[in-house]
Amino acid sequence: MVIGERKPFDEIMKMLEGLQKISVMGCGGCVTVCLTGGQDEVRVLSSQIRMARDKEGNPIEIIEKTLERQCDPEYVELAAPVAPDVEAVLSMACGVGVQFMAERYKDLPIYPALNTTFVGGSKKEGYYVERCQTCGACKLYYTGGICPIARCSKSLLNGPCGGSTNGKCEIDPEVDCAWQLILDRLKSLNQMDRYSEIMPINDWRTNRDGGPRKMIREDFQR
Amino acid sequence: MSEELKSGSRLEKILRSGKFAVTGECGPPRGADPEVIHKKCSLLKDKADAFNITDNQTSVVRMSSISSAVIMMQQGLEPVMQMVCRDRNRIAIQSDILGGAALGIKNMLCLSGDHQKFGDHPQAKNVFDLDSIQLINTVKTMRDDGKFLSGEDIKGAPKLFIGAAENPFADPFEIRAPRLGKKVAAGVDFIQTQCIFNLSKFELWMKQVVDMGLHEKVFILGGVTPFKSFGMARYMANNVPGMDVPDELLQRMKNTPKEKQAEEGITIAVETIKKLQEIKGIAGVHIMAIEWEEKVGELADKAGLLPRPVL
Numbered sequence: 168m169v170i171g172e173r174k175p176f177d178e179i180m181k182m183l184e185g186l187q188k189i190s191v192m193g194c195g196g197c198v199t200v201c202l203t204g205g206q207d208e209v210r211v212l213s214s215q216i217r218m219a220r221d222k223e224g225n226p227i228e229i230i231e232k233t234l235e236r237q238c239d240p241e242y243v244e245l246a247a248p249v250a251p252d253v254e255a256v257l258s259m260a261c262g263v264g265v266q267f268m269a270e271r272y273k274d275l276p277i278y279p280a281l282n283t284t285f286v287g288g289s290k291k292e293g294y295y296v297e298r299c300q301t302c303g304a305c306k307l308y309y310t311g312g313i314c315p316i317a318r319c320s321k322s323l324l325n326g327p328c329g330g331s332t333n334g335k336c337e338i339d340p341e342v343d344c345a346w347q348l349i350l351d352r353l354k355s356l357n358q359m360d361r362y363s364e365i366m367p368i369n370d371w372r373t374n375r376d377g378g379p380r381k382m383i384r385e386d387f388q389r
Numbered sequence: 390m391s392e393e394l395k396s397g398s399r400l401e402k403i404l405r406s407g408k409f410a411v412t413g414e415c416g417p418p419r420g421a422d423p424e425v426i427h428k429k430c431s432l433l434k435d436k437a438d439a440f441n442i443t444d445n446q447t448s449v450v451r452m453s454s455i456s457s458a459v460i461m462m463q464q465g466l467e468p469v470m471q472m473v474c475r476d477r478n479r480i481a482i483q484s485d486i487l488g489g490a491a492l493g494i495k496n497m498l499c500l501s502g503d504h505q506k507f508g509d510h511p512q513a514k515n516v517f518d519l520d521s522i523q524l525i526n527t528v529k530t531m532r533d534d535g536k537f538l539s540g541e542d543i544k545g546a547p548k549l550f551i552g553a554a555e556n557p558f559a560d561p562f563e564i565r566a567p568r569l570g571k572k573v574a575a576g577v578d579f580i581q582t583q584c585i586f587n588l589s590k591f592e593l594w595m596k597q598v599v600d601m602g603l604h605e606k607v608f609i610l611g612g613v614t615p616f617k618s619f620g621m622a623r624y625m626a627n628n629v630p631g632m633d634v635p636d637e638l639l640q641r642m643k644n645t646p647k648e649k650q651a652e653e654g655i656t657i658a659v660e661t662i663k664k665l666q667e668i669k670g671i672a673g674v675h676i677m678a679i680e681w682e683e684k685v686g687e688l689a690d691k692a693g694l695l696p697r698p699v700l
Contacts, residue, residue, distance in 0.1 A: 320504050321475070321515070325522040325571060327564075328501050329556030329583055330630040337630035338506045350561055362564065365571055368479070368523045368538065 168197035168288065169261045170295045171204055171281035173212070180219060182278045183257065186227065190253045191216070191280070192246060192268070193233030194260035201295055204259035204281055206233040212259065212280060237264025243271045250275055303373025303380065309361050311352030318345035324366035390605060395532065395578065396550035398495035399467045400439040402700050403673075404579060404608045409666065410673030411694050412469060412581065412610060413437040413685050416446060417457035426457055429682045430464035436686040437676065438697055439496055441581070444471040448508025455485060459492050469552060470494045473502025478518040479527070479538055486531060490547030498552040498581065499524040522575045525553055529576030551576060556583035557594035558633035566597035573606045580607055581675040584614040584625070587633040588664055595668050604670030611665040614677045615688060616654030619643050655688055662692040 173179075183189065191213045198204030213229045220227040230249050235242040237260035246256070246268065255276040258265045262283040269277040285297040300317040306324070307314060316322045320338045327346030330337025334347045353359050371377065392405050403410045413433055418425035433440055442461060444454040451457075458468035470489050477485065489497065501521040505513045519527060528551050530536055535546040555569050569580065585591045591611070598604055616622040619642040626634035638657065645653040658676075665671050674694070678685050689695050 320506075321501055321517045321520070323501060323517065323520040325520050325568075327559065327561070327568075328521075329554065329559045330504075331560045332630050333560060338504045344560070347561055350564060363567065363571070365522055365526070365575060368519055368527075371518065 168200055168286070169263070170201050170284045170287050170297075171198045171259075171261050172284050173203055173208070173259075173281055174279065176215065176219075179212075179257070179280055180216070183216065183227065183255070186254045188228040188230075188253050189255050189257055190230040190232055190246075190249050191257045192237070192249075192259060193231075194237045194258075194264050195233055196236045196238065196260070196264075198259060198261055198264075198281065199233075201289065202293060204261075209233055209259055212257075234260075237261075238267050240267070240271065243267050246272070301374075302369075302371070303377075304370065306366070309364075309366065310349045311356055311358065311361075313345060313349045313352055315345050315349065318343070318348070324369060390608070396495045396548045398439065398550045399700060400469065400496050401550040401578070403438050403698060408698050409694070410608070410610060411437040411689055411697065412439050412441060412673065412675045413682075414441045414443065414675070414677045414679075415457070415461065415468075415682065416443050416680065417452035417454065419449070419451050421452065423460050426452075426460045427464060430461055430466050432682045433685055434464070434466055435697060436689050436695065438673075439467040439469050441469045441471055441498060441675070444473045444500070444502070445476065445508070446471075446503065448475070448503050448505040448510065448513075450509060455489050455492065455494070458489065458494050462493055467496070468494060469496040469498050471498045471500060472524070473500045474517050474519050474521060474524055475502030475505065475515050478516050482519065482524065482527065483531065483537055486528060486547050486549070487543075490549060495548065496550045496552060497528060498554065499528065499577070500554055521553060522571055525551055525572055525575040525577045533576070550578050552579045552581060553577045554583065555580050556631050557585075557591055558583055558587060559631040562590075562594075565594055566601055566603070569598060569603055569607070570601055573603055577607055579610060579672075581610045582612040583631060584612045584677060585661060585665070586625075586638055587635050588661065590633060592668060595670055599670045604672075608672040609670055610673040610675040611661075611668075611671050612675045612677060613658050613661050613665070613688075614679060615658035615681065615684060616642055616650070617681055618647070618650045618654070619645070622654075651684075655684060655691065658688055659691045662688075662694070 191209050193206050193209035194204050209231050213231050234245055250272050257278050257280050258268055259280045265277050265279045286299045287295050287297040289295050302316050319326050320336050327344055331344040334344055336342040336344045353362055415429050442454045442458045445451055454470050458470045461468045499521050505515050532546055535543050553572050557565050622639055622642045625632050662674050676685055
């Protein structure tokens with residue numbers, strides 16, 4: 168899923184300067200699962216904003232709403248009744264949701280309440296880790312199911328570098344060396360022969376380096 | 390090993406003629422003053438066969454390795470231009486290889502590069518379009534096939550002696566010799582190792598290297614760094630990733646009175662060089678006297694490596 172993290176409160180308050188009526192809009196997708204942008208978080212953030220503004224003697228009116236998903240036009244449409252009544256929307260979706268909202272509501276400023284951080288999963292409740300960098304050409308077959316692009320700090324395809332120590336990465340003793348993990352897995356899978364091959368220079372066109380990407384299912388385009 | 394010259398560099402000639410090679414290191418200045426390099430060159434001249442010019446080492450911005458290498462050549466010394474994958478994509482890498490070769494650089498060292506986290510610009514975006522093994526193969530393809538990575542012909546292939554680093558002390562240990570094998574397969578000509586303090590571990594690695602027959606396909610120069618002080622030894626032991634400093638060496642430095650520690654550091658380095666000379670498959674030493682260039686001559690002299698052969 169897409170992981171997001173709430174922006175610092177001061178940064179959010181700065182974006183709202185001069186506004187009297189807004190909507191704080193949550194998303195029922197990934198950011199609900201990772202506990203940063205769902206219905207509960209909409210309620211908490213809205214209260215915080217109201218209290219801060221009341222304290223300044225500069226109250227703000229907030230319409231709280233959470234859409235099923237902000238990355239889907241069908242659900243984005245459901246914000247239409249709210250849109251004419253507010254000066255801006257503070258979206259608690261990931262960057263995709265913010266932009267889908269902005270594309271639909273042309274005259275309405277849509278501001279991000281989150282920093283979209285990475286594509287990952289939850290190790291346990293409230294603990295999220297990065298696993299994929301969406302390079303567009305999956306190499307997990309060769310690397311024991313562990314991604315060197317997302318998990319090696321230098322994205323080395325022929326690692327490990329000389330900084331791997333006791334299974335940890337040179338940048339931080341808390342970070343696992345991806346290549347140590349890969350080698351451990353290849354060994355336990357009896358696939359060490361895959362390590363002896365030199366991984367060729369990567370074609371980054373499928374990554375974002377090839378420009379913005381899209382995926383079209385032709386059979387659904389009729 | 391083949392005697393056919395790929396680059397005609399002094400370092401290559403020494404190694405291919407079977408002589409024990411010595412390389413040194415010269416860190417470029419953090420400014421545009423060439424005088425700093427002139428001074429280092431006057432300390433280093435004739436003390437080794439060639440000298441690495443580091444490429445923004447530890448991710449701290451310095452004068453570029455290409456320009457520093459050219460300044461070094463103007464002083465009559467032979468550079469080994471280091472190049473890291475951190476700061477350049479394949480377009481810039483190939484371009485700089487052509488430029489370096491056109492300016493007369495004949496040795497190049499291919500490195501992944503320290504992560505930018507360690508440097509003075511941790512906010513920087515890193516590149517790592519290639520890794521060090523792919524960089525080795527890129528230079529070899531350009532030199533031997535006369536082709537760019539695109540497959541298109543190069544008009545005037547760059548003639549470079551291709552080097553790389555290897556750290557026998559990093560983990561996991563069991564793939565360190567096989568990883569050297571990958572560098573050999575990629576086309577490396579010479580290897581400079583990480584600083585050797587743990588000689589018994591190094592010998593274990595070299596045994597694997599020799600058993601795989603790699604010493605007959607690549608020239609291996611053992612890395613030697615003299616301790617300036619106990620403080621430096623302790624710092625290297627605790628703060629430099631992938632560095633293996635045995636306790637017994639730390640104790641030896643610690644038990645030496647402060648004013649004698651530098652001398653003791655040199656003595657340890659001389660002992661290391663002498664032991665390296667006896668290890669099968671070692672073709673030379675790489676002396677990394679970090680910001681201590683004035684000691685390279687003394688160290689090489691005490692280890693019996695001077696004068697350097699005249700070609």
